[in-house]
Amino acid sequence: MERIASNLEVKSGFLLKKSQNRHFFTRDNYKRRFFVLSPMSLQYFEPSDENPRHKMKGRIFLALMKAVETVQRGALDCQQQSETPQSGESCSLQIVYVEDVHNTFYTMYATAPSQSERDSWLSAIRQHAVARGARFAPTYHPSGNRYIVVDGTNSKWWYVRDSAGEYGYIPTNYIRKPDSLETFDWYYRKISRQRAEHMLLDAGRKEGCFLVRDSVSKKDAYTLSVMAKDVNNRSEWRVHHYHINLTEDNQFYLSEKHAFPSIPELIYYHKHNSGGA
Numbered sequence: 001m002e003r004i005a006s007n008l009e010v011k012s013g014f015l016l017k018k019s020q021n022r023h024f025f026t027r028d029n030y031k032r033r034f035f036v037l038s039p040m041s042l043q044y045f046e047p048s049d050e051n052p053r054h055k056m057k058g059r060i061f062l063a064l065m066k067a068v069e070t071v072q073r074g075a076l077d078c079q080q081q082s083e084t085p086q087s088g089e090s091c092s093l094q095i096v097y098v099e100d101v102h103n104t105f106y107t108m109y110a111t112a113p114s115q116s117e118r119d120s121w122l123s124a125i126r127q128h129a130v131a132r133g134a135r136f137a138p139t140y141h142p143s144g145n146r147y148i149v150v151d152g153t154n155s156k157w158w159y160v161r162d163s164a165g166e167y168g169y170i171p172t173n174y175i176r177k178p179d180s181l182e183t184f185d186w187y188y189r190k191i192s193r194q195r196a197e198h199m200l201l202d203a204g205r206k207e208g209c210f211l212v213r214d215s216v217s218k219k220d221a222y223t224l225s226v227m228a229k230d231v232n233n234r235s236e237w238r239v240h241h242y243h244i245n246l247t248e249d250n251q252f253y254l255s256e257k258h259a260f261p262s263i264p265e266l267i268y269y270h271k272h273n274s275g276g277a
Contacts, residue, residue, distance in 0.1 A: 011037040011124045013117070014052070017044060018109040033057065035110070037124055040132065042095070060097050062129040066105060066137045067096040067157075068122055069171065091118045094171065095125065096137070096157060107156040107171075138168035181212070181263060188213045196225040197239040203227075205237045208271075212263065215243065222263060224254065224270075 012035060019029035033044040034052035041061045048054035071092035092111040099106060112118035130136075140147070140162065147160035147170065157169045181187040188196070191213050203209050207228060215221035222244040230236040242254050244263060251259035252266045258273075260266040 008038045008040075009036060010039060010128060011035075011121065012052075013121075014047075015044075015110040015112055015121070018111075030111075033110075035121075037121075037128065039128055042125060060095060060099075060108065062125070062132040063134050064099060065095060065097045065125070065129045065134045067094070067139050067169065068126045068129065068136075069094050069096075069139060070118070070122065071109060071171075091115050093118055093122055096169075105157055138166075140168050140170040184212075184264060184267075186211050186267065190214050192216060193223075193225075193241060196223075196241075200225060200227045200239050201237065210267075212244070212267065218243070221246075224267075 014032055015035050016030050017033040017035075019031065032047070034047045036043045036045070036053070039062075041059045043059045044057055045053045046055040046057050071090050071094050090111075091114060092109060095108045095110075096105055097108070098104060110121075112121060137157075140160065145162060147158075147162055149158050149160050150167065151159035156172055158172055159167065160170050161167050182189070188199075188211055191199075193216060196211060196213055199211065200209050205227065209227040211225050213223050213225060215223045224242045224244055226240050226242070228238060228240055230238045244266065245253050245256075247253060247256070247259050251261060252263050253259035254266070254270065258266075258269060260269060
């Protein structure tokens with residue numbers, strides 16, 4: 001087992017890490033973690049007041065990394081507090097890696113205190129990952145380009161073909177289909193009320209876990225299904241269903257005093273504000 005020693009430490013410091021909850025319709029969660037890059041791996045720790053390496057929370061082996069990239073401005077909620085607005089860029093990075101025999105891609109997001117610190121982490125991780133034999137997947141950095149999705153089964157990275165016939169991976173948080181909900185992990189088209197309840201209950205019974213689905217009772221309408229504890233029995237869990245309504249001027253709302261021009265904007269608001277539902 002690899003030991004962390006001062007002479008093996010390449011870089012260390014605090015980053016804001018996004019939770020890697022595999023149930024992708026839960027609330028976003030960010031924790032301050034102490035990261036340590038060694039020639040073999042990238043580790044992150046839960047700090048205490050006395051020791052930044054108080055408890056190791058995870059490790060990514062450099063040889064298993066597939067991409068080390070920046071994150072587009074606005075793609076992560078926490079960037080609103082950690083960006084340099086004048087630059088138009090974010091301070092966040094994303095690391096794509098595999099950790100199982102099925103070669104499944106996982107993505108870790110972290111936000112640095114500044115763009116220069118983010119770039120320093122990117123450079124160091126890339127350099128040492130290549131030295132460990134990492135085989136980075138070809139990636140795209142789109143700027144208004146159109147792509148054909150060849151494989152969209154991974155919720156974080158799509159395998160695409162561009163207009164010139166070149167193939168590569170692209171972060172899904174870099175692109176959006178115009179006026180489409182289908183690029184959002186929390187949207188499910190034609191599932192029943194019962195199916196939504198089973199999915200949310202199977203996701204681990206977490207407060208605020210949610211999904212959006214097509215309304216069964218109303219054509220061209222949507223329903224928000226949310227997991228919460230029963231108000232009369234806190235040991236029991238229930239799934240509540242709310243119709244997403246539309247104002248006369250085509251604004252979406254759960255509570256009419258909080259209306260938005262799109263469903264993603266409505267969802268963003270209610271993920272960060274407990275009132276108004």
